[in-house]
Amino acid sequence: MADFPKGAAVIVIGAGVTGLSAAWWLARSGVDVIVLDKGIIGWEASGRNGGGASHYQSPLFAEEQRLWPQMDDLLGYPTEYVRERIIIQRDQALLDHYLAVGRMCTAIGYRVDPLDAKQAQELVPLTDETCLGGIHLRFGGHANPQRTVQAYAWALQDLGGRIFQHTRALAIETAGGRAVAVLTPRGRIACEALVVAAGPQSGMLLAPLGINFPVTSARAEMIVTEPAPLMAIGGVDGNGLYGRQTLRGNLAFGGGPHEWIAMTPDGPAARPTSPLIRNLARRVAEMFPRAAHLNVIRSWAGVIENTPDGRPIFDRRENITMATMSGVGFGLSPASGHAIRDLVLDGACSFTDLSKLGLGRFADLPDDWREQRGWAA
Amino acid sequence: MVTDVHALNGKLPIADDRYDTVIVGAGAAGITAALAAAQAGDSVLMVDENPVPGGLIGSDVPLFFGGRMTAAVQNAGRMIEQVFASNPALQTAFDAGIDVRLGTAAWGLYRNGPALQTMPEAQLGLADAERAWMVGFDRLVLATGARDLVLGFAGWDAPGVMGAQALHALLVRYDALTSRRVLILGSGALACETALLAKARGLEVAGLVEVLGAVQAPAALARRVAAAGIPVYVGHSVAATRAGIDGIEAAILRSAAGADVAIACDTICLALGTIPATELLEAACIIPGDGITLAGDAAGPAPDMAYVTAWAQALGRLAPADTIVCQCEAVTRADLLDVQPPHYLARPSAMAARSLATLIADGPAHPDQIKRLTRAGMGACQGRRCRTQIACLLAESSGVPVSQVPMASFRSPVRPVPLHLLADGQESAAMADGWDVWFGIPTQWTPYADIGTPREAEIVANGGNMHV
Numbered sequence: 040m041a042d043f044p045k046g047a048a049v050i051v052i053g054a055g056v057t058g059l060s061a062a063w064w065l066a067r068s069g070v071d072v073i074v075l076d077k078g079i080i081g082w083e084a085s086g087r088n089g090g091g092a093s094h095y096q097s098p099l100f101a102e103e104q105r106l107w108p109q110m111d112d113l114l115g116y117p118t119e120y121v122r123e124r125i126i127i128q129r130d131q132a133l134l135d136h137y138l139a140v141g142r143m144c145t146a147i148g149y150r151v152d153p154l155d156a157k158q159a160q161e162l163v164p165l166t167d168e169t170c171l172g173g174i175h176l177r178f179g180g181h182a183n184p185q186r187t188v189q190a191y192a193w194a195l196q197d198l199g200g201r202i203f204q205h206t207r208a209l210a211i212e213t214a215g216g217r218a219v220a221v222l223t224p225r226g227r228i229a230c231e232a233l234v235v236a237a238g239p240q241s242g243m244l245l246a247p248l249g250i251n252f253p254v255t256s257a258r259a260e261m262i263v264t265e266p267a268p269l270m271a272i273g274g275v276d277g278n279g280l281y282g283r284q285t286l287r288g289n290l291a292f293g294g295g296p297h298e299w300i301a302m303t304p305d306g307p308a309a310r311p312t313s314p315l316i317r318n319l320a321r322r323v324a325e326m327f328p329r330a331a332h333l334n335v336i337r338s339w340a341g342v343i344e345n346t347p348d349g350r351p352i353f354d355r356r357e358n359i360t361m362a363t364m365s366g367v368g369f370g371l372s373p374a375s376g377h378a379i380r381d382l383v384l385d386g387a388c389s390f391t392d393l394s395k396l397g398l399g400r401f402a403d404l405p406d407d408w409r410e411q412r413g414w415a416a
Numbered sequence: 417m418v419t420d421v422h423a424l425n426g427k428l429p430i431a432d433d434r435y436d437t438v439i440v441g442a443g444a445a446g447i448t449a450a451l452a453a454a455q456a457g458d459s460v461l462m463v464d465e466n467p468v469p470g471g472l473i474g475s476d477v478p479l480f481f482g483g484r485m486t487a488a489v490q491n492a493g494r495m496i497e498q499v500f501a502s503n504p505a506l507q508t509a510f511d512a513g514i515d516v517r518l519g520t521a522a523w524g525l526y527r528n529g530p531a532l533q534t535m536p537e538a539q540l541g542l543a544d545a546e547r548a549w550m551v552g553f554d555r556l557v558l559a560t561g562a563r564d565l566v567l568g569f570a571g572w573d574a575p576g577v578m579g580a581q582a583l584h585a586l587l588v589r590y591d592a593l594t595s596r597r598v599l600i601l602g603s604g605a606l607a608c609e610t611a612l613l614a615k616a617r618g619l620e621v622a623g624l625v626e627v628l629g630a631v632q633a634p635a636a637l638a639r640r641v642a643a644a645g646i647p648v649y650v651g652h653s654v655a656a657t658r659a660g661i662d663g664i665e666a667a668i669l670r671s672a673a674g675a676d677v678a679i680a681c682d683t684i685c686l687a688l689g690t691i692p693a694t695e696l697l698e699a700a701c702i703i704p705g706d707g708i709t710l711a712g713d714a715a716g717p718a719p720d721m722a723y724v725t726a727w728a729q730a731l732g733r734l735a736p737a738d739t740i741v742c743q744c745e746a747v748t749r750a751d752l753l754d755v756q757p758p759h760y761l762a763r764p765s766a767m768a769a770r771s772l773a774t775l776i777a778d779g780p781a782h783p784d785q786i787k788r789l790t791r792a793g794m795g796a797c798q799g800r801r802c803r804t805q806i807a808c809l810l811a812e813s814s815g816v817p818v819s820q821v822p823m824a825s826f827r828s829p830v831r832p833v834p835l836h837l838l839a840d841g842q843e844s845a846a847m848a849d850g851w852d853v854w855f856g857i858p859t860q861w862t863p864y865a866d867i868g869t870p871r872e873a874e875i876v877a878n879g880g881n882m883h884v
Contacts, residue, residue: 043875052743054520065846079779079782081783086788091883091884092433096860096861096862096863096882097864098864100440100760106581111762111764115760115764115765115766116764116766116767117757117762117763117764119761123573124884126884132880133555136878136881138571139878139883140882140884143863143875144884147863160762162766165681179884180802185788186757186788186789187791189785189788192778193766193770196778197766197769202778202779203629204485204778204779204780205778205779205780208626214798235675242502257423257855258531259854259855262833265795265796265832276853279851279852279853279881281852281854281883284788286760286761287745287758288789293434294851294852294854295602295850295852296423296424296427296535296847296850296852297421297423297424297855298424298425298532298533298718298782299420300531302531303530305530308530308701309525309531310531310701310702310825311529311531311532311699312827312828313424313428313526313532313534313535313826314524314526314535314539314541314550314826314840315424316829316838317446317838317839318851320835320836320838320839320840321838321839321840321841321843322835323835324835324836324839330835331834331835331836332834332836333827333835334796334833334834334835335832335833335834335835335838336795336796336798336829336832337794337798337829338827338828338829339827340655343855344859345855346770347858348857348860349855349857349859349860349861350859350860350862350867362522365858365860366854366855366860367854375464375713384720392864394866395864395868407705410418411418412418412419412420413417413419413421413423414420414423415763416533
């Protein structure tokens, strides 16, 4: 293991997908950057999500769409990115709802084609006549979260960035409101600027600085089957599920109720999963009747932080840039890292407006916001 | 108090059935525990996954059957009869009023703990050929036995390489073993007992192989093996195998001095140790206690990892780079040492600078990292065949004892269960009504441009299931 450093121009706390992308973007600009993580890279929500990359609502989405097709080349490592998605439904009300979502996306400028039952059944060979139709997103796509997280980490290292795993950020040392160092069990690291992208831990780290960074965490669960024959478009979900067919052929899907999880100094625990996997299995079997015989071979859970309104936070106080994607971070990561890089180096995002995503919107947030939403663990 | 209608709280159903005591595994330890509980007046359910469906046997679940089963394993009726015939104590259990369910696998264990607070009670997930269901219990005895400890070598992915537990099951429990001439790896008690059993059942035993310089079994047992005329190749490792259309035909053993000897055999049986089958506990992050106990071989002992390490290193030294480690996902030793992505992905030039060594240099590596990069351990056998090998490889590459390396994690369901069986057919209204693709936070999906405009309220009102 490398010698423990005394300092870096920028320290990023959190080696999730957002922190790693930010560090990679900073390193691309020639910045000396260090990433700290209490555990292993991408060990929480970042490595354990559905892999979707189609989040039309985000101000980062146009940049994300521009970047994803280039990411394998830019990073130098495979991400398994594949374009386009299909959402199918077997419930008329849900189908009508998604047709409306599709029209909304088209109106924003992202083309969505409606699919009648026949078209949907042809495009999705694992479904059958119970499929009433769907929508075909002519944008977005999906990638392998675990592979992508590692790709960011390796690409960052290739540019000279350093990652210290199993190195918890204990506290942020400030002087005159500016972050000057991060304290860890292995020593103090000085910095000129700081990025806090520590997911569920961000609130705890920032509270001593008088910054209220409201996030709370929940567990979300997924199941995966043994491989099915590859569908031409693997980014198929619906029937209350998110997920994809992997390039190996496995069907990996999640959705449904979450469980709010208490925070501990080690972070909220993701394991184990619950019998919810039976409800997931039911919905996958309904969505893909022709795959209902396939074995479920694994389930897993991720810890996901959410803000009170479920929208991301991008903000900067003095030399401290703070970000959370509020549970929708993987797909947007190529762009969120770019935005954080801009905030750190230039003070403002160069490619989109993020002014509605600042901490200011929570100025009047009551202390019991979790309880008010039923989000207390 | 405000409740989140999309949270899991109150949505997981109570168990379909309930017993004072549930026993998993109807071997000697399970039956003893079941009879004791019944005598104490408990209502008792005892489940056993045997007979295991033929398809799972073909996938080496739960033991390393190595393709050496006859077609008889596809005959469910015969298999049930065979399980009864080979285990007379089952009748005693029936007669004692114990609810005995054969062909019933336990795939998940759930109990409230630090990260799970939404279980209405502790439950065990079960599945047979027809359905999956949940049972509640006051006391749970896991008499799940031990599974095969598996290490690979050149050609071990051919039919005919199997584990000692699987050999025992096919020979004794199912009477469905195709092997005729067996070479046994190891010389400890397990290897010697396996050799003597095979011989007693009319198989030829080609010999025992021991990488260390001496037989490992207690002297009395070693003498019985010698008396049976079974040779022991001490100081030998497996350098290669020969296989034909029906699988293994010979093993090429190499001595410490480098001399090769070819041993004709149709089966190579790994008898280096067994691992307590505690997947249910591991997947549930539960340690025994509070009414959950381990019994029989599931309670230990753990394998002698120093001995396993000696074997892993001896086999590893002779294994060509293209030796498969993970059979399910066809991951080779070279793929693992280079942390290469699977073959259906491009292997860009930058990957050449990456290896298990660099991954370890980045911080203590976890087998789950290797799993997600190489796919080793991600297949239908759920890592049972490769997790020890991967841990040994990781330990060797890290320069630490394997005891200091975490094992790849088990996850529910710890037995493969088909989607349509695992599916909950009687989902509660609360579950159905509270179901959202994602968190159901209505403000989450407002297009950015609409935030703060009159359109925002309209979109938020449309609310849930906006995830694409």
